[in-house]
Amino acid sequence: MNSDNHSKRKERRLPKRTLWMAIALAVVGLIALLYYFLPKDEQSASPNQAASAATLPKIVSAVAAGEVKTLAVRGDVLVATKTDGSKITARKESNISAVETLKILGAPADALAELPIVIEEPTANFNPTGILAVLAIVGLITFLIFRNSRQPQGQSGSGYNFSNMGRSNPRVISNAHDKDSKSKTFLPPPVTFRDVAGADQAKLELLEIIEFLKEPDKFVKLGARIPKGVLMAGPPGTGKTLLAKAVAGEAGVPFFSISGSEFVEMFVGVGAARVRDLFKRAREQAPAVVFVDEIDAVGRQRGASMGSGNDEREQTLNQILVEMDGFTTDTNVIVMASTNRPDILDPALLRPGRFDRKVILDRPDVQGREAILEVHTRGKPLAPDISILDLAKLTPGFVGADLENLVNEAAILAARRNLNMIGRLEFQDAMERIVAGPERQGKILSDYERKVVAYHEAGHAVVMHNLEHSDPVHKISIISRGMALGYTMPLPEGDKYLRSREAFEDEIVGLLGGRAAEEIIFKRITTGAANDLERATKLARAMVTRFGFSPTLGLRTFGEEQGNPYLGSLGEIRNYSEEMAQTIDHEIRHILDTAYQRAKDIVVIQQRKLEALAGALLEHETVERPTFEALMA
Numbered sequence: 001m002n003s004d005n006h007s008k009r010k011e012r013r014l015p016k017r018t019l020w021m022a023i024a025l026a027v028v029g030l031i032a033l034l035y036y037f038l039p040k041d042e043q044s045a046s047p048n049q050a051a052s053a054a055t056l057p058k059i060v061s062a063v064a065a066g067e068v069k070t071l072a073v074r075g076d077v078l079v080a081t082k083t084d085g086s087k088i089t090a091r092k093e094s095n096i097s098a099v100e101t102l103k104i105l106g107a108p109a110d111a112l113a114e115l116p117i118v119i120e121e122p123t124a125n126f127n128p129t130g131i132l133a134v135l136a137i138v139g140l141i142t143f144l145i146f147r148n149s150r151q152p153q154g155q156s157g158s159g160y161n162f163s164n165m166g167r168s169n170p171r172v173i174s175n176a177h178d179k180d181s182k183s184k185t186f187l188p189p190p191v192t193f194r195d196v197a198g199a200d201q202a203k204l205e206l207l208e209i210i211e212f213l214k215e216p217d218k219f220v221k222l223g224a225r226i227p228k229g230v231l232m233a234g235p236p237g238t239g240k241t242l243l244a245k246a247v248a249g250e251a252g253v254p255f256f257s258i259s260g261s262e263f264v265e266m267f268v269g270v271g272a273a274r275v276r277d278l279f280k281r282a283r284e285q286a287p288a289v290v291f292v293d294e295i296d297a298v299g300r301q302r303g304a305s306m307g308s309g310n311d312e313r314e315q316t317l318n319q320i321l322v323e324m325d326g327f328t329t330d331t332n333v334i335v336m337a338s339t340n341r342p343d344i345l346d347p348a349l350l351r352p353g354r355f356d357r358k359v360i361l362d363r364p365d366v367q368g369r370e371a372i373l374e375v376h377t378r379g380k381p382l383a384p385d386i387s388i389l390d391l392a393k394l395t396p397g398f399v400g401a402d403l404e405n406l407v408n409e410a411a412i413l414a415a416r417r418n419l420n421m422i423g424r425l426e427f428q429d430a431m432e433r434i435v436a437g438p439e440r441q442g443k444i445l446s447d448y449e450r451k452v453v454a455y456h457e458a459g460h461a462v463v464m465h466n467l468e469h470s471d472p473v474h475k476i477s478i479i480s481r482g483m484a485l486g487y488t489m490p491l492p493e494g495d496k497y498l499r500s501r502e503a504f505e506d507e508i509v510g511l512l513g514g515r516a517a518e519e520i521i522f523k524r525i526t527t528g529a530a531n532d533l534e535r536a537t538k539l540a541r542a543m544v545t546r547f548g549f550s551p552t553l554g555l556r557t558f559g560e561e562q563g564n565p566y567l568g569s570l571g572e573i574r575n576y577s578e579e580m581a582q583t584i585d586h587e588i589r590h591i592l593d594t595a596y597q598r599a600k601d602i603v604v605i606q607q608r609k610l611e612a613l614a615g616a617l618l619e620h621e622t623v624e625r626p627t628f629e630a631l632m633a
């Protein structure tokens with residue numbers, strides 16, 4: 001098991017112990033109750049245990065002899081007090097009265113008539129067990145309420161508890177082992193970089209943060225402004241939370257974690273109070289890491305949702321910003337936040353001095369997946385015919401969480417099949433389960449589809465590489481990302497404020513490179529180019545209608561964009577004639593056709609290089625700039 005699971009277990013430990021105590025109390029209460037309710041008759045005899053029918057004749061003879069001073073009746077128990085002070089206790093049948101019983105047994109009627117008989121209510125007895133039972137139950141309820149109110153919010157299901165609303169209840173995992181080790185007996189082994197496989201780039205960027213947490217003086221002495229916030233962006237399950245924990249683990253500092261989505265449903269003001277409290281505690285325990293999970297839940301762009309501003313969200317976000325701005329140069333607290341929607345974040349969050357470091361976590365490629373599988377199969381008995389690399393190759397699109405799940409499911413299957421090793425079949429079945437399950441987002445492509453995607457992306461890259469005005473290709477990948485099945489990333493060299501017509505034309509050619517490769521290699525085209533075509537069309541339209549790049553249509557612009565920043569585009573006002581519209585359409589078509597022909601020409605000429613690149617993509621899934629340029633040379 002990996003150590004992330006250990007820490008989860010630790011987080012649950014406190015409520016578990018509580019549960020046991022509650023169960024013990026409940027059992028005690030139940031026993032007391034049973035004792036109280038069931039043998040009621042015996043209870044009433046408790047003053048004298050020797051009550052039985054056998055002593056009845058003794059009472060009778062004592063009555064006959066006139067030796068009985070008083071007779072007490074408590075339910076079915078008779079207690080005769082003799083003149084000498086001694087007592088005889090006996091038990092009668094319940095459906096017959098005491099006097100009658102004695103009469104039947106031969107006690108003289110006149111003696112009985114003179115006998116003072118005291119009837120006592122059996123329930124009037126002092127009953128210690130009953131009171132104990134009541135006490136136990138009251139105690140139990142109090143205890144449960146008390147405990148419940150102290151349970152961390154994160155263990156959801158307990159609802160809000162109002163007495164405690166403003167406190168942040170962060171989940172703290174302390175990694176400081178050496179300090180007062182006694183009270184930390186239940187500490188999980190800290191998560192370290194060893195538990196995070198792949199993600200080398202991200203780790204590299206976080207090294208500095210760790211160094212700072214360990215030795216802040218080194219930085220402060222030189223007057224360096226310490227980074228405050230690190231934003232970790234990436235699809236769900238790629239290890240953002242894990243990596244944040246690992247940073248705290250590597251630095252050996254406490255880790256405070258809180259989730260943005262917790263704030264969304266709260267009352268106005270509560271979120272802000274919690275944030276304040278959380279930061280206060282972190283500062284007290286500095287150096288520390290504060291982790292705000294799912295920050296997009298509170299950090300959405302303000303004003304983006306028309307009118308209905310969410311006050312709570314806004315106040316919570318503001319409080320986070322206020323806290324971060326309030327850090328002085330020697331505040332040794334690093335705020336790490338995670339999101340899978342960096343695009344919708346409020347720009348105020350990303351300003352310098354706030355979350356100005358950005359660490360990107362991508363879906364892992366083959367090597368990354370292999371490394372992650374290594375981590376999660378550590379200490380698990382695998383059948384000798386299993387190759388981790390093969391497993392990695394079979395799982396394109398899987399993120400770390402999926403891979404962990406895969407190994408776990410396979411282990412569960414093996415256990416249920418009473419095997420002592422996890423075999424190939426178990427992995428296969430586990431894979432089917434996971435792929436069929438609803439949670440996964442990555443796509444699994446057939447071999448043919450993978451090949452098409454590889455050639456498509458290779459097409460973009462090769463075409464771009466052979467264009468004069470195109471930016472150099474930075475990275476090509478066939479790992480699906482959101483809607484796209486693959487991507488080719490050009491790296492703009494410096495900002496450009498003026499772009500030439502040729503640059504526009506080349507960009508369109510590059511966009512059409514994917515479709516061109518598909519057509520030439522497979523003689524068959526797919527829907528994979530839909531997004532490329534859309535973008536190419538937009539560019540072509542802009543060339544014609546905005547920038548006056550078309551010789552046929554001249555310098556005038558066409559259409560007027562109407563809209564406002566809050567409401568978005570309201571569409572276009574058409575300020576040209578129907579014939580003009582047709583000419584525009586022709587012109588756009590002409591631009592696209594010319595560009596497509598150029599793209600196809602390049603693909604035909606460069607076909608060998610294209611194939612080499614597609615092969616590399618099929619094998620490694622991602623190809624970075626140096627490898628790419630070597631292939632093109």
Ligand code: ADP
Nearest residue numbers: 004196197236237238239240241242400401404
């Ligand atoms: P996120 O916060 O990005 O949604 P998590 O950090 O919660 O993802 O990751 C979920 C689980 O997936 C982790 O607990 C870990 O077991 C596994 N995991 C994810 N990425 C990695 C990785 N790079 N190396 C090892 N395990 C990983």
Ligand code: MG
Nearest residue numbers: 240241293338
């Ligand atoms: Mg997470």
Ligand code: ZN
Nearest residue numbers: 514528529532
């Ligand atoms: Zn494309």
